[in-house]
Amino acid sequence: MDSAKREDYIIRVEDLVVAFDSRVVLNGVSLNVRRGETMVILGGSGCGKSTLLRHIIGLRRPESGKIIIKGRDITQLDNEELSKLLRKVGVVFQSSALFNSISVGDNVALPLREHTKLEESTIQIMTKIKLDMVGLAGYESFMPSELSGGMKKRAAFARAISMDPEILFCDEPSAGQDPIIAAGLDQLILKLKKALKMTIVVVTHEMASMYTIADRVIMLRGGKVIFRGTQKEFKASDHPRVKQFIDRRPEEYSEEEIGRYARALTSNSF
Amino acid sequence: MELFFGSIGRRALDFLERIYFLYRLIVDSLYWTFVAPVVGKGLRVGSTFDEMVKVGVSAVPIVVLISLSIGMILAMQSAYQLEQFGATIFTADLVAVAQTRELGPLMTAIIVAGRSGSGIAAEIGTMKVSEEIDALQSMGFHPIKFLVVPKLIALAVMVPCLTIIADFVGIGGGVVIAVFSLDLGFTRYITRTIFALVFKDIVAGLIKSFVFAFLVGIIGCYMGFKVEGGAEGVGRNTTQSVVVSIFLIILADAFFTAIFYYIW
Numbered sequence: 001m002d003s004a005k006r007e008d009y010i011i012r013v014e015d016l017v018v019a020f021d022s023r024v025v026l027n028g029v030s031l032n033v034r035r036g037e038t039m040v041i042l043g044g045s046g047c048g049k050s051t052l053l054r055h056i057i058g059l060r061r062p063e064s065g066k067i068i069i070k071g072r073d074i075t076q077l078d079n080e081e082l083s084k085l086l087r088k089v090g091v092v093f094q095s096s097a098l099f100n101s102i103s104v105g106d107n108v109a110l111p112l113r114e115h116t117k118l119e120e121s122t123i124q125i126m127t128k129i130k131l132d133m134v135g136l137a138g139y140e141s142f143m144p145s146e147l148s149g150g151m152k153k154r155a156a157f158a159r160a161i162s163m164d165p166e167i168l169f170c171d172e173p174s175a176g177q178d179p180i181i182a183a184g185l186d187q188l189i190l191k192l193k194k195a196l197k198m199t200i201v202v203v204t205h206e207m208a209s210m211y212t213i214a215d216r217v218i219m220l221r222g223g224k225v226i227f228r229g230t231q232k233e234f235k236a237s238d239h240p241r242v243k244q245f246i247d248r249r250p251e252e253y254s255e256e257e258i259g260r261y262a263r264a265l266t267s268n269s270f
Numbered sequence: 271m272e273l274f275f276g277s278i279g280r281r282a283l284d285f286l287e288r289i290y291f292l293y294r295l296i297v298d299s300l301y302w303t304f305v306a307p308v309v310g311k312g313l314r315v316g317s318t319f320d321e322m323v324k325v326g327v328s329a330v331p332i333v334v335l336i337s338l339s340i341g342m343i344l345a346m347q348s349a350y351q352l353e354q355f356g357a358t359i360f361t362a363d364l365v366a367v368a369q370t371r372e373l374g375p376l377m378t379a380i381i382v383a384g385r386s387g388s389g390i391a392a393e394i395g396t397m398k399v400s401e402e403i404d405a406l407q408s409m410g411f412h413p414i415k416f417l418v419v420p421k422l423i424a425l426a427v428m429v430p431c432l433t434i435i436a437d438f439v440g441i442g443g444g445v446v447i448a449v450f451s452l453d454l455g456f457t458r459y460i461t462r463t464i465f466a467l468v469f470k471d472i473v474a475g476l477i478k479s480f481v482f483a484f485l486v487g488i489i490g491c492y493m494g495f496k497v498e499g500g501a502e503g504v505g506r507n508t509t510q511s512v513v514v515s516i517f518l519i520i521l522a523d524a525f526f527t528a529i530f531y532y533i534w
Contacts, residue, residue: 057408059404085410091408091409097400098402099402100396100400111410
């Protein structure tokens with residue numbers, strides 16, 4: 001990789017190792033995200049994809065490895081600098097994570113009020129624009145508890161883009177939504193990408209969603225990257241785990257594995 | 271054998287981790303309360319006032335009701351003993367001193383632990399479960415500054431205020447019994463109360479209540495941040511925050527009473 005090419009990567013993760021207590025969750029994960037592309041991180045439950053995301057946005061520090069966002073290794077930054085860097089990063093959490101004690105409008109306006117010195121009237125207008133973008137015009141004064149799940153997600157998108165971030169992270173945007181709302185959220189991601197020219201990283205296990213939005217795909221399993229490439233390459237992949245994922249085949253256990261599992265269960269009871 | 275030592279080791283590590291977390295919570299809170307506003311990192315004044323209303327103003331009715339009862343109970347119990355010596359007027363001394371030095375601060379702190387300590391733990395715990403704390407951090411906000419400091423300041427200001435109200439109302443409760451049941455006469459009872467009370471009694475009570483406020487706030491926040499595992503975890507830690515706060519309040523009460531008795 002020559003140095004000119006390195007510049008193009010807005011996010012670089014190198015050899016990330018994460019362990020909870022003695023359990024290794026991510027074991028040497030590396031990935032590069034180009035400026036302006038949509039990267040989808042695929043994987044089954046418990047493969048470490050949400051953990052990976054939590055590290056890239058600086059919520060947890062890894063055991064080893066580098067996470068370089070816009071040329072700065074965030075594992076080396078102190079809280080102050082990290083907080084500054086995060087202002088240019090938007091995150092949509094799996095459970096939307098709207099602040100339930102304040103209205104939808106205030107949720108969207110909060111980063112602007114705290115991080116900028118804009119006048120209140122300007123903030124009001126910007127909040128309106130962002131809510132309009134996600135299709136929630138006129139919902140400023142609603143409380144988050146008055147919104148449906150899909151609308152909460154949309155509000156979370158509005159809040160994530162309120163500071164005009166360069167990078168948007170989404171954790172399982174369509175989890176728990178019906179197919180129509182999930183498709184609507186995918187369209188929203190495409191629309192936001194077009195309008196705001198953001199780099200987008202989406203963590204998901206929904207194949208349909210991946211096919212709609214992804215420029216490139218990474219698949220995790222057991223804390224390792226088992227596939228990286230474009231959608232076309234993904235479909236053509238002959239990696240057994242990738243195929244299993246595409247074909248929706250359940251896990252197959254051998255007789256021996258089942259026997260070991262049963263023994264482990266019985267010997268543990270004391 | 272290995273299992274045995276392993277479990278001891280894990281428990282010790284777990285314990286040390288908790289102590290460290292508590293230490294960080296206290297140090298960060300103090301930093302964001304006293305240092306950060308001075309160096310221009312700001313203080314959330316608006317939400318501090320909101321918290322003051324929640325913690326203080328809306329607790330006034332219950333504090334008044336309980337203090338009135340406590341004052342009346344104190345007066346009746348004191349009179350019951352003092353009657354034997356024909357010294358019922360000293361009821362005024364007993365009520366005033368017991369209320370300002372001990373029962374005013376203690377009962378107020380217990381009410382606040384039950385009302386606000388549990389509320390703080392539930393609020394922060396729910397926010398943690400619904401990823402709101404993560405969202406705060408990901409937006410570049412410090413959760414301590416946003417959530418803990420306004421609550422701590424509100425408690426530190428309002429609990430002593432509530433204690434002053436409790437002192438007055440408690441003495442008022444004594445007056446009610448003295449006038450209507452003991453025939454002591456309003457003016458005489460009040461004069462006796464003023465004569466019996468010294469400045470130190472009230473200050474000692476207020477110092478205690480300040481410490482209690484800090485304990486309720488820190489324990490509530492600690493239990494909130496330590497919530498794990500959804501709604502069940504929130505419930506468990508909320509209950510724990512009340513039990514632990516009241517326990518620590520009484521320990522601290524014993525400690526400070528001893529200091530005031532022997533040293534000051």
